[in-house]
Amino acid sequence: MKLASxxxxxxxxxxxIVVSRDNKMAVKAGHVAGCLREAIxxxxxxxxxxxxxxxxxxxxxxxxxxxLRAETLHSPLPRSFQWADGSAFLFHVKxxxxxxxxxxxxxxxxxxxxxxxxxxxxxxxxxxxxxxDFSHGTDFEGEVxxxxxxxxxxVTPEKALDHIILFMTVNDVSLRGLIPEELAQxxxxxxxxxxxxxxxxxxxxDELGGAYRGGRIHLPLLVTYNGERFxxxxxxxxxxxxxxxxxxxxxxxxxxxxxxxxxxxxxNEDATRGSSCLAEKRMLEKVQTGEIKTPFMKVGDxxxxxxxxxxxxxxxxxIDQTIVRAKFN
Amino acid sequence: MKLASxxxxxxxxxxxIVVSRDNKMAVKAGHVAGCLREAIxxxxxxxxxxxxxxxxxxxxxxxxxxxLRAETLHSPLPRSFQWADGSAFLFHVKxxxxxxxxxxxxxxxxxxxxxxxxxxxxxxxxxxxxxxDFSHGTDFEGEVxxxxxxxxxxVTPEKALDHIILFMTVNDVSLRGLIPEELAQxxxxxxxxxxxxxxxxxxxxDELGGAYRGGRIHLPLLVTYNGERFxxxxxxxxxxxxxxxxxxxxxxxxxxxxxxxxxxxxxNEDATRGSSCLAEKRMLEKVQTGEIKTPFMKVGDxxxxxxxxxxxxxxxxxIDQTIVRAKFN
Numbered sequence: 272m273k274l275a276s277x278x279x280x281x282x283x284x285x286x287x288i289v290v291s292r293d294n295k296m297a298v299k300a301g302h303v304a305g306c307l308r309e310a311i312x313x314x315x316x317x318x319x320x321x322x323x324x325x326x327x328x329x330x331x332x333x334x335x336x337x338x339l340r341a342e343t344l345h346s347p348l349p350r351s352f353q354w355a356d357g358s359a360f361l362f363h364v365k366x367x368x369x370x371x372x373x374x375x376x377x378x379x380x381x382x383x384x385x386x387x388x389x390x391x392x393x394x395x396x397x398x399x400x401x402x403x404d405f406s407h408g409t410d411f412e413g414e415v416x417x418x419x420x421x422x423x424x425x426v427t428p429e430k431a432l433d434h435i436i437l438f439m440t441v442n443d444v445s446l447r448g449l450i451p452e453e454l455a456q457x458x459x460x461x462x463x464x465x466x467x468x469x470x471x472x473x474x475x476x477d478e479l480g481g482a483y484r485g486g487r488i489h490l491p492l493l494v495t496y497n498g499e500r501f502x503x504x505x506x507x508x509x510x511x512x513x514x515x516x517x518x519x520x521x522x523x524x525x526x527x528x529x530x531x532x533x534x535x536x537x538x539n540e541d542a543t544r545g546s547s548c549l550a551e552k553r554m555l556e557k558v559q560t561g562e563i564k565t566p567f568m569k570v571g572d573x574x575x576x577x578x579x580x581x582x583x584x585x586x587x588x589x590i591d592q593t594i595v596r597a598k599f600n
Numbered sequence: 601m602k603l604a605s606x607x608x609x610x611x612x613x614x615x616x617i618v619v620s621r622d623n624k625m626a627v628k629a630g631h632v633a634g635c636l637r638e639a640i641x642x643x644x645x646x647x648x649x650x651x652x653x654x655x656x657x658x659x660x661x662x663x664x665x666x667x668l669r670a671e672t673l674h675s676p677l678p679r680s681f682q683w684a685d686g687s688a689f690l691f692h693v694k695x696x697x698x699x700x701x702x703x704x705x706x707x708x709x710x711x712x713x714x715x716x717x718x719x720x721x722x723x724x725x726x727x728x729x730x731x732x733d734f735s736h737g738t739d740f741e742g743e744v745x746x747x748x749x750x751x752x753x754x755v756t757p758e759k760a761l762d763h764i765i766l767f768m769t770v771n772d773v774s775l776r777g778l779i780p781e782e783l784a785q786x787x788x789x790x791x792x793x794x795x796x797x798x799x800x801x802x803x804x805x806d807e808l809g810g811a812y813r814g815g816r817i818h819l820p821l822l823v824t825y826n827g828e829r830f831x832x833x834x835x836x837x838x839x840x841x842x843x844x845x846x847x848x849x850x851x852x853x854x855x856x857x858x859x860x861x862x863x864x865x866x867x868n869e870d871a872t873r874g875s876s877c878l879a880e881k882r883m884l885e886k887v888q889t890g891e892i893k894t895p896f897m898k899v900g901d902x903x904x905x906x907x908x909x910x911x912x913x914x915x916x917x918x919i920d921q922t923i924v925r926a927k928f929n
Contacts, residue, residue: 283641283856312612350856352679352720355790376785386787387716391681391856403754403852425732425928446852456705458715459788461684465853523732523775524794527612527679527720599754 272318272325272475274300274437275588276307278345278395284308285345289324290472294588297339298328307347307473311529314420314436341588346393347439347473348418351531354390354467356414356443357383357516358535359509363551366538370554371451383511383519386460388443390531394468396590400444401465401597402570408448409568409594412536413494413547413576414441415506417513418473422526431517432486438479440470440492440587441533442576447550447567469531470576470587478586486512488578490586492537494547495575501552502545504537506578547576568594601647601654601804603629603766604917605636607674607724613637614674618653619801623917626668627657636676636802640858643749643765670917675722676768676802677747680860683719683796685743685772686712686845687864688838692880695867699883700780712840712848715789717772719860723797725919729773730794730926731899737777738897738923742823742876742905743770744835745862746842747802751855760846761815767808769799769821769916770862771905776879776896798860799905799916807915815841817907819915821866823876824904830881831874833866835907876905897923 273292276285277299284306288297303320304310310317327333358364361379368375376384394400402409418437426434449463476483482490489507494500511519516532537547546552553563568574576590602621605614606628613635617626632649633639639646656662687693690708697704705713723729731738747766755763778792805812811819818836823829840848845861866876875881882892897903905919 350681352681353718355718358787373786378781378785382781382785384785384787385790387718387790389682389684389716389853390719391859392854401753407852423928424730424926449852452707452711454786456707456711456713457702457783457788458687458713459786461714461716461849462852520790523736523778523791524718525721530720597753599752 272322273472273478274307274321274347275472276345276347276349277343282306283349285349289321289328290339291328294472294585295339296328296336298324298333298336300324308351308529311418311420311436314528341397341471341591344471345395346469347471348469348529348531349393351390351529352527353530354388355385355520355530356388356533356535357385357511359383359511359516360535360538361510362540363536363538366551366554370550373454380510383516385516385520388464388467392466394466394592396468396471396588398468398592399595400592402568402594403597405569406448407446410445410447410549411568411574412443412445413492414443414534414536415439415488415492416441416469416531416533419517419526419530419532420528422517422521422530424521424523424525426518426521428514428518431521432514434517435476435513437473437475438488439473439531440576440578440590442468442574442590442592443533443536468590468592470590472588474586480580482580486514490578490580492547493577493579494545497573500545502547504539504544504547506534506537508539509534570594570596601651602801602807603636603650603676604801605674605676605678606672611635612678614678618650618657619668620657623801623914624668625657625665627653627662627665629653637680637858640747640749640765643857670726670800670920673800673917674724675798676800677798677858677860678722680719680858681856682859683717684714684849684859685717685862685864686714686840688712688840688845689864689867690839691869692865692867695880695883699879702783709839712845713864714845714849717793717796721795723795723921725797725800725917727797727921728924729921731897731923732926734898735777736775739774739776739878740897740903741772741774741865742821743772743863743865744768744817744821745770745798745860748846748855748859748861749857751846751850751859753850753852753854755847755850757843757847760850761843763846764805764842766802766804767817768802768860769905769907769919771797771903771919771921772862772865797919797921799919801917803915809909811909815843819907819909821876822906822908823874826902829874831876833868833873833876835863835866837868838863899923899925
């Protein structure tokens with residue numbers, strides 16, 4: 272099943288729609304739940320109703336169906352009570368720490384890295400990224416993520432997998448120039464992680480077919496920067512799977528329905544797969560030639576993040592964003 | 601005006617009520633907004649309606665009014681899309697860093713410390729605190745906090761003060777034993793900050809009278825531990841005022857209506873004022889006698905946090921919580 276949210280001038284959570292398997296048609300589902308978040312909060316009741324609509328829509332049996340247009344879509348969850356982002360690709364951790372001269376955490380292989388993100392104001396998948404200051408070193412980070420139902424404190428990694436109800440893609444925008452000082456303060460990311468954007472369509476496990484196994488999505492994440500291929504790393508190369516990330520997050524507290532858990536920047540050691548953030552490419556340049564050539568994002572630069580199934584069909588629709596200068600009121 | 605939320609078996613945001621100035625009576629306000637969060641999201645429309653109810657309630661003119669009982673109340677916002685907690689009392693920063701052998705950040709006097717907290721599952725003000733493991737070093741942290749309306753990115757500290765619409769008290773539960781390893785990883789707090797609880801009543805500025813000035817609440821925070829006075833430090837001793845904390849949080853992104861910004865643990869250098877967390881008392885014991893006598897919280901220990909106005913009347917009602925052993929499903 273595929274779900275999304277239409278942007279709305281006054282409804283902060285947008286309007287829930289069901290999207291056809293080919294991403295071409297959609298139908299409103301406001302009679303099932305006020306928004307996707309509310310559908311998730313009553314998933315056992317809303318899921319069968321939404322599945323029925325999805326089946327009808329794919330058969331061309333929904334009279335109210337309309338053509339889906341990318342610019343009308345918000346992130347599937349325009350906001351969330353919890354956005355927690357892991358860093359499960361250890362090659363990424365190695366490269367970015369090398370880049371800022373930070374040490375590798377001694378518990379790297381045994382304890383997942385997860386940071387608490389801000390969930391009150393996500394960008395839409397085709398919304399411009401406002402840049403406050405070029406010296407902040409604006410970067411994209413291509414990731415995959417899951418949405419869970421209510422997860423009890425102390426859940427095991429294996430049981431945690433059963434709480435995953437939806438999958439998404441993410442652009443976790445990062446301000447590299449602000450990270451060293453912020454992390455040196457000891458309180459983690461804040462200003463250095465402005466609003467993230469999510470791929471427009473959230474999907475259930477069955478839309479991933481055999482590519483979802485072992486708590487990981489074994490498909491390339493397609494990252495296109497300024498119209499050119501930047502990378503297609505395998506999202507299945509997570510050191511910790513999603514169940515381990517969820518269990519880590521739930522060790523001392525419950526996670527409430529609608530919590531989003533991110534994979535961290537998708538990254539492979541195989542250099543032919545490219546990267547899904549600029550920081551990695553810059554670090555590799557430095558290691559290989561002694562000189563960083565690739566600048567961080569400037570006004571006008573564009574980033575596209577997508578994932579296709581084995582038949583080459585887009586699963587989540589595309590994140591497609593351009594950097595603009597921030598406007599202040 | 602005083603607002604609160606009744607606990608509800610199925611409504612995750614609880615039921616909005618208006619509370620009388622003396623905290624004794626209340627009346628439901630579900631016809632104004634579905635919950636306090638929704639009232640905040642449409643504050644310009646809901647505020648005058650709620651003020652009218654508050655005026656009538658204080659005059660004994662609400663037929664539907666009922667006696668307020670502490671155990672029926674949730675935190676005013678049972679969940680929030682953003683909970684960001686500052687650390688604006690520098691004496692606290694000094695003592696807790698000394699306790700864990702961490703350095704003082706060089707930017708301490710110029711850049712506020714703020715961490716991103718989890719907002720999906722707050723405890724009720726009289727709800728037990730589930731303790732997963734005694735070795736985690738469970739501690740309370742008494743704080744004050746503000747709730748804002750929509751704050752634009754790049755707001756100045758002065759203009760930020762105009763976005764404050766409600767004030768609250770907080771118990772920011774901390775697991776001291778988990779903090780050193782977690783902060784050493786570089787990604788900030790996660791497991792070490794389980795669910796916080798808030799004082800049951802959120803109030804507008806006029807309920808604070810002359811005590812609110814310069815973006816700070818100049819009143820003692822009354823902290824009672826296991827039935828004995830533990831501290832009454834002045835909450836007005838913040839190095840950074842709330843406008844500065846909000847502006848810091850909004851430097852690279854918007855803050856959406858309902859965002860909660862905390863002061864950090866209230867702390868004064870004057871030892872006669874006591875403390876509002878155990879970590880400070882333990883560190884002072886170590887400095888004074890070479891030996892830590894006070895243990896962290898054990899099952900059965902209770903913490904009460906309250907604030908009274910100049911007439912000795914409780915402003916926010918009391919946070920009153922007891923430690924219990926966590927149950928796992």
